[in-house]
Amino acid sequence: MLVGIDIGGSTTDAVILDNGGVHVVTIEANDPIAAAAGALGKLVESCGLHLDRVERIAATGAGSRVLGETLLGRPVVKVNEFSAIGIGGTSLAARKKALVVSLGTGTAIVSVTGEKIEHVSGTGLGGGTLRGLSKHMLGVSTLETLEAMAARGDLSRVDLTVRDIAGGAIGDLPPGTTASNFGKVGADATADDKALAIMNMIVEVVSVLSIAAARACGQEDIVLTGKLTRIFRFMQRAKRLNFGFGRGFLIPEHADYATAIGAARAAMQ
Numbered sequence: 378m379l380v381g382i383d384i385g386g387s388t389t390d391a392v393i394l395d396n397g398g399v400h401v402v403t404i405e406a407n408d409p410i411a412a413a414a415g416a417l418g419k420l421v422e423s424c425g426l427h428l429d430r431v432e433r434i435a436a437t438g439a440g441s442r443v444l445g446e447t448l449l450g451r452p453v454v455k456v457n458e459f460s461a462i463g464i465g466g467t468s469l470a471a472r473k474k475a476l477v478v479s480l481g482t483g484t485a486i487v488s489v490t491g492e493k494i495e496h497v498s499g500t501g502l503g504g505g506t507l508r509g510l511s512k513h514m515l516g517v518s519t520l521e522t523l524e525a526m527a528a529r530g531d532l533s534r535v536d537l538t539v540r541d542i543a544g545g546a547i548g549d550l551p552p553g554t555t556a557s558n559f560g561k562v563g564a565d566a567t568a569d570d571k572a573l574a575i576m577n578m579i580v581e582v583v584s585v586l587s588i589a590a591a592r593a594c595g596q597e598d599i600v601l602t603g604k605l606t607r608i609f610r611f612m613q614r615a616k617r618l619n620f621g622f623g624r625g626f627l628i629p630e631h632a633d634y635a636t637a638i639g640a641a642r643a644a645m646q
Protein backbone atom coordinates (compact mmCIF):
# COMPACT_ATOMS: atom_id res chain seq x y z
CA MET A 378 0.00 0.00 0.00
CA LEU A 379 1.02 3.56 -0.64
CA VAL A 380 0.62 6.31 1.93
CA GLY A 381 0.48 10.01 1.05
CA ILE A 382 1.67 12.49 3.69
CA ASP A 383 1.38 16.28 3.52
CA ILE A 384 3.46 18.02 6.19
CA GLY A 385 2.01 21.54 6.11
CA GLY A 386 2.58 24.71 8.08
CA SER A 387 -0.42 24.03 10.37
CA THR A 388 -1.38 20.37 10.05
CA THR A 389 0.00 17.06 8.79
CA ASP A 390 -2.34 14.74 6.89
CA ALA A 391 -1.72 11.07 6.08
CA VAL A 392 -3.93 9.14 3.66
CA ILE A 393 -4.28 5.65 2.25
CA LEU A 394 -6.22 5.27 -0.99
CA ASP A 395 -7.81 1.88 -1.09
CA ASN A 396 -10.25 0.70 -3.79
CA GLY A 397 -11.68 4.17 -4.26
CA GLY A 398 -12.03 4.69 -0.48
CA VAL A 399 -10.00 7.30 1.40
CA HIS A 400 -8.67 6.72 4.94
CA VAL A 401 -7.21 9.84 6.48
CA VAL A 402 -5.79 11.17 9.73
CA THR A 403 -4.77 14.73 10.60
CA ILE A 404 -2.47 15.79 13.40
CA GLU A 405 -0.91 19.02 14.60
CA ALA A 406 2.76 18.89 15.68
CA ASN A 407 5.56 21.42 15.44
CA ASP A 408 8.42 19.08 14.53
CA PRO A 409 8.00 17.82 10.93
CA ILE A 410 9.57 14.38 11.54
CA ALA A 411 7.46 13.85 14.66
CA ALA A 412 4.41 15.01 12.69
CA ALA A 413 5.08 12.60 9.80
CA ALA A 414 5.89 9.65 12.09
CA GLY A 415 2.88 10.41 14.28
CA ALA A 416 0.51 10.70 11.33
CA LEU A 417 1.82 7.46 9.77
CA GLY A 418 1.52 5.61 13.09
CA LYS A 419 -1.98 6.92 13.73
CA LEU A 420 -3.07 6.04 10.18
CA VAL A 421 -1.93 2.39 10.29
CA GLU A 422 -3.35 1.98 13.81
CA SER A 423 -6.72 3.44 12.83
CA CYS A 424 -6.88 1.21 9.74
CA GLY A 425 -5.78 -1.88 11.72
CA LEU A 426 -2.81 -2.34 9.37
CA HIS A 427 0.73 -3.51 10.09
CA LEU A 428 3.43 -1.00 9.12
CA ASP A 429 5.02 -3.68 6.87
CA ARG A 430 2.03 -3.40 4.55
CA VAL A 431 3.11 0.16 3.64
CA GLU A 432 5.28 -0.25 0.52
CA ARG A 433 6.07 3.42 0.06
CA ILE A 434 5.40 6.85 1.52
CA ALA A 435 4.82 9.79 -0.84
CA ALA A 436 5.70 12.90 1.16
CA THR A 437 4.99 16.51 0.29
CA GLY A 438 4.50 19.89 1.98
CA ALA A 439 6.97 22.36 3.45
CA GLY A 440 8.06 19.94 6.21
CA SER A 441 8.83 17.04 3.85
CA ARG A 442 12.25 18.39 2.92
CA VAL A 443 13.68 17.35 6.29
CA LEU A 444 12.61 13.70 5.88
CA GLY A 445 15.32 11.22 4.96
CA GLU A 446 15.06 8.22 2.65
CA THR A 447 12.92 6.27 5.08
CA LEU A 448 10.32 6.96 7.77
CA LEU A 449 9.85 4.33 10.49
CA GLY A 450 11.77 1.99 8.16
CA ARG A 451 9.48 2.52 5.14
CA PRO A 452 10.88 4.08 1.92
CA VAL A 453 10.03 7.73 1.27
CA VAL A 454 9.59 9.43 -2.11
CA LYS A 455 9.31 13.21 -2.19
CA VAL A 456 6.61 14.81 -4.30
CA ASN A 457 6.74 18.43 -5.41
CA GLU A 458 4.04 20.30 -3.47
CA PHE A 459 2.60 22.12 -6.49
CA SER A 460 2.30 18.80 -8.35
CA ALA A 461 0.54 17.28 -5.33
CA ILE A 462 -1.86 20.26 -5.14
CA GLY A 463 -2.62 20.10 -8.89
CA ILE A 464 -3.09 16.34 -9.04
CA GLY A 465 -5.05 16.23 -5.77
CA GLY A 466 -7.47 19.00 -6.74
CA THR A 467 -8.15 17.85 -10.29
CA SER A 468 -8.52 14.17 -9.39
CA LEU A 469 -10.99 14.89 -6.57
CA ALA A 470 -13.00 17.22 -8.80
CA ALA A 471 -12.79 14.76 -11.74
CA ARG A 472 -11.36 17.42 -14.07
CA LYS A 473 -8.47 17.20 -16.57
CA LYS A 474 -8.12 20.96 -16.56
CA ALA A 475 -8.73 23.37 -13.69
CA LEU A 476 -7.26 26.08 -11.51
CA VAL A 477 -6.55 24.51 -8.11
CA VAL A 478 -6.42 26.87 -5.12
CA SER A 479 -4.81 25.39 -2.01
CA LEU A 480 -6.25 27.19 1.03
CA GLY A 481 -3.85 26.28 3.79
CA THR A 482 -1.71 28.31 6.17
CA GLY A 483 -1.08 30.46 3.11
CA THR A 484 -2.67 30.25 -0.33
CA ALA A 485 -1.11 28.66 -3.43
CA ILE A 486 -2.67 28.75 -6.89
CA VAL A 487 -1.81 26.07 -9.44
CA SER A 488 -3.03 25.75 -13.04
CA VAL A 489 -3.47 22.24 -14.45
CA THR A 490 -3.91 21.56 -18.17
CA GLY A 491 -3.65 17.85 -18.89
CA GLU A 492 -0.12 16.86 -17.94
CA LYS A 493 1.09 20.42 -17.40
CA ILE A 494 1.05 21.69 -13.81
CA GLU A 495 2.11 25.28 -13.21
CA HIS A 496 2.33 27.33 -10.02
CA VAL A 497 0.81 30.61 -11.20
CA SER A 498 -0.07 32.71 -8.16
CA GLY A 499 -0.71 32.81 -4.46
CA THR A 500 -0.82 35.02 -1.40
CA GLY A 501 0.29 35.03 2.19
CA LEU A 502 -3.32 35.73 3.12
CA GLY A 503 -4.72 32.40 4.31
CA GLY A 504 -5.47 30.20 7.29
CA GLY A 505 -2.52 31.53 9.29
CA THR A 506 -3.86 35.05 8.77
CA LEU A 507 -7.30 33.97 9.98
CA ARG A 508 -5.85 32.41 13.10
CA GLY A 509 -3.42 35.28 13.75
CA LEU A 510 -5.93 38.09 13.36
CA SER A 511 -8.62 36.22 15.36
CA LYS A 512 -6.25 35.68 18.23
CA HIS A 513 -4.72 39.15 18.18
CA MET A 514 -7.91 41.17 17.63
CA LEU A 515 -10.48 39.01 19.42
CA GLY A 516 -8.60 36.63 21.73
CA VAL A 517 -10.24 33.72 19.86
CA SER A 518 -8.22 30.64 18.96
CA THR A 519 -10.74 28.11 17.67
CA LEU A 520 -12.59 28.17 14.37
CA GLU A 521 -15.78 26.93 16.09
CA THR A 522 -15.88 30.06 18.30
CA LEU A 523 -15.00 32.33 15.40
CA GLU A 524 -17.81 30.85 13.28
CA ALA A 525 -20.34 31.15 16.11
CA MET A 526 -19.40 34.82 16.48
CA ALA A 527 -19.40 35.49 12.73
CA ALA A 528 -22.90 34.02 12.42
CA ARG A 529 -24.12 36.97 14.56
CA GLY A 530 -21.93 39.56 12.84
CA ASP A 531 -22.90 42.54 10.71
CA LEU A 532 -20.44 43.65 8.02
CA SER A 533 -22.05 47.05 7.59
CA ARG A 534 -20.36 48.25 10.80
CA VAL A 535 -16.90 47.26 9.51
CA ASP A 536 -16.61 47.23 5.73
CA LEU A 537 -17.00 50.28 3.54
CA THR A 538 -19.20 49.57 0.49
CA VAL A 539 -19.55 51.23 -2.88
CA ARG A 540 -22.97 52.44 -1.67
CA ASP A 541 -21.32 54.13 1.34
CA ILE A 542 -19.00 56.17 -0.83
CA ALA A 543 -21.07 56.74 -3.97
CA GLY A 544 -24.68 56.39 -2.84
CA GLY A 545 -25.27 53.70 -5.48
CA ALA A 546 -23.53 51.64 -8.16
CA ILE A 547 -20.23 52.82 -9.65
CA GLY A 548 -20.32 51.74 -13.29
CA ASP A 549 -20.52 47.94 -13.25
CA LEU A 550 -19.85 47.71 -9.49
CA PRO A 551 -23.11 46.95 -7.61
CA PRO A 552 -23.81 49.10 -4.52
CA GLY A 553 -23.14 46.23 -2.09
CA THR A 554 -19.59 45.63 -3.40
CA THR A 555 -16.85 46.02 -0.80
CA ALA A 556 -14.95 49.24 -1.47
CA SER A 557 -12.65 48.79 1.54
CA ASN A 558 -12.38 45.84 3.95
CA PHE A 559 -12.34 47.26 7.50
CA GLY A 560 -12.59 50.72 5.92
CA LYS A 561 -15.53 51.75 8.11
CA VAL A 562 -14.72 50.04 11.41
CA GLY A 563 -15.74 52.31 14.27
CA ALA A 564 -16.30 52.13 18.00
CA ASP A 565 -19.76 50.56 17.52
CA ALA A 566 -18.40 47.47 15.73
CA THR A 567 -18.79 44.38 17.95
CA ALA A 568 -16.43 41.43 18.28
CA ASP A 569 -18.99 39.39 16.27
CA ASP A 570 -18.88 41.95 13.45
CA LYS A 571 -15.08 41.82 13.37
CA ALA A 572 -15.08 37.99 13.36
CA LEU A 573 -17.25 38.03 10.25
CA ALA A 574 -15.19 40.80 8.65
CA ILE A 575 -11.90 38.88 9.10
CA MET A 576 -13.40 35.81 7.41
CA ASN A 577 -15.02 37.90 4.72
CA MET A 578 -11.77 39.71 3.89
CA ILE A 579 -9.89 36.44 3.39
CA VAL A 580 -12.68 34.87 1.33
CA GLU A 581 -13.04 37.98 -0.86
CA VAL A 582 -9.33 38.48 -1.49
CA VAL A 583 -8.66 34.81 -2.25
CA SER A 584 -11.72 34.64 -4.53
CA VAL A 585 -10.80 37.78 -6.48
CA LEU A 586 -7.20 36.56 -6.88
CA SER A 587 -8.43 33.13 -8.01
CA ILE A 588 -10.81 34.60 -10.58
CA ALA A 589 -8.01 36.80 -11.97
CA ALA A 590 -5.64 33.83 -12.17
CA ALA A 591 -8.32 31.68 -13.84
CA ARG A 592 -8.87 34.36 -16.49
CA ALA A 593 -5.13 34.73 -17.09
CA CYS A 594 -4.70 30.96 -17.50
CA GLY A 595 -7.86 30.36 -19.56
CA GLN A 596 -9.37 28.16 -16.85
CA GLU A 597 -13.13 27.88 -16.24
CA ASP A 598 -13.22 25.67 -13.15
CA ILE A 599 -11.71 26.79 -9.85
CA VAL A 600 -11.22 23.91 -7.40
CA LEU A 601 -10.76 24.90 -3.75
CA THR A 602 -8.75 22.58 -1.49
CA GLY A 603 -7.11 22.72 1.96
CA LYS A 604 -8.60 23.10 5.42
CA LEU A 605 -9.47 26.75 5.00
CA THR A 606 -12.21 25.59 2.57
CA ARG A 607 -14.11 25.33 5.84
CA ILE A 608 -14.66 29.10 5.99
CA PHE A 609 -15.84 29.17 2.36
CA ARG A 610 -18.38 26.46 3.24
CA PHE A 611 -19.38 28.44 6.32
CA MET A 612 -19.85 31.68 4.37
CA GLN A 613 -21.88 29.80 1.73
CA ARG A 614 -24.12 28.17 4.35
CA ALA A 615 -24.59 31.46 6.16
CA LYS A 616 -25.44 33.11 2.81
CA ARG A 617 -22.78 35.71 3.41
CA LEU A 618 -21.16 35.60 -0.02
CA ASN A 619 -22.31 38.72 -1.81
CA PHE A 620 -20.53 38.17 -5.13
CA GLY A 621 -20.78 35.61 -7.91
CA PHE A 622 -19.02 32.92 -5.90
CA GLY A 623 -21.10 30.03 -7.26
CA ARG A 624 -19.85 30.38 -10.80
CA GLY A 625 -16.91 28.14 -11.56
CA PHE A 626 -15.96 27.47 -7.90
CA LEU A 627 -16.17 23.96 -6.54
CA ILE A 628 -15.14 22.29 -3.29
CA PRO A 629 -14.84 18.53 -3.90
CA GLU A 630 -15.32 15.82 -1.29
CA HIS A 631 -12.09 15.27 0.72
CA ALA A 632 -10.92 18.80 -0.24
CA ASP A 633 -9.34 19.20 3.22
CA TYR A 634 -6.80 16.44 2.48
CA ALA A 635 -6.42 17.02 -1.27
CA THR A 636 -2.67 17.64 -1.17
CA ALA A 637 -1.90 14.36 0.68
CA ILE A 638 -4.18 12.53 -1.77
CA GLY A 639 -2.38 14.25 -4.67
CA ALA A 640 1.01 13.14 -3.31
CA ALA A 641 -0.18 9.52 -3.17
CA ARG A 642 -1.61 9.71 -6.70
CA ALA A 643 1.54 11.38 -8.06
CA ALA A 644 3.67 8.55 -6.68
CA MET A 645 1.39 5.94 -8.32
CA GLN A 646 1.87 7.44 -11.79
Ligand SMILES: Nc1ncnc2c1ncn2[C@@H]1O[C@H](COP(=O)(O)OP(=O)(O)O)[C@@H](O)[C@H]1O
Pocket residue numbers: 383384385386387388389438480481482483503504505506507508520602603604605607633
Ligand atom coordinates in the same frame (compact mmCIF):
# COMPACT_ATOMS: atom_id res chain seq x y z
N1 LIG B 1 -9.02 21.14 12.08
C1 LIG B 1 -8.18 22.14 11.77
N2 LIG B 1 -6.96 22.19 12.30
C2 LIG B 1 -6.11 23.18 11.99
N3 LIG B 1 -6.40 24.18 11.13
C3 LIG B 1 -7.61 24.19 10.57
C4 LIG B 1 -8.57 23.17 10.85
N4 LIG B 1 -9.66 23.44 10.14
C5 LIG B 1 -9.43 24.55 9.45
N5 LIG B 1 -8.20 25.04 9.71
C6 LIG B 1 -7.64 26.26 9.09
O1 LIG B 1 -6.87 25.76 8.01
C7 LIG B 1 -5.54 26.24 8.04
C8 LIG B 1 -4.56 25.13 7.73
O2 LIG B 1 -4.93 24.49 6.54
P1 LIG B 1 -4.11 23.24 5.98
O3 LIG B 1 -4.78 22.82 4.73
O4 LIG B 1 -3.90 22.24 7.06
O5 LIG B 1 -2.73 23.98 5.65
P2 LIG B 1 -1.20 23.51 5.70
O6 LIG B 1 -1.09 22.42 4.68
O7 LIG B 1 -0.47 24.76 5.35
O8 LIG B 1 -0.92 23.03 7.10
C9 LIG B 1 -5.30 26.76 9.45
O9 LIG B 1 -4.45 27.89 9.41
C10 LIG B 1 -6.71 27.12 9.94
O10 LIG B 1 -7.01 28.47 9.66
Ligand SMILES: [Mg+2]
Pocket residue numbers: 383384385386388390438481636
Ligand atom coordinates in the same frame (compact mmCIF):
# COMPACT_ATOMS: atom_id res chain seq x y z
MG1 LIG C 1 -1.70 20.73 3.99
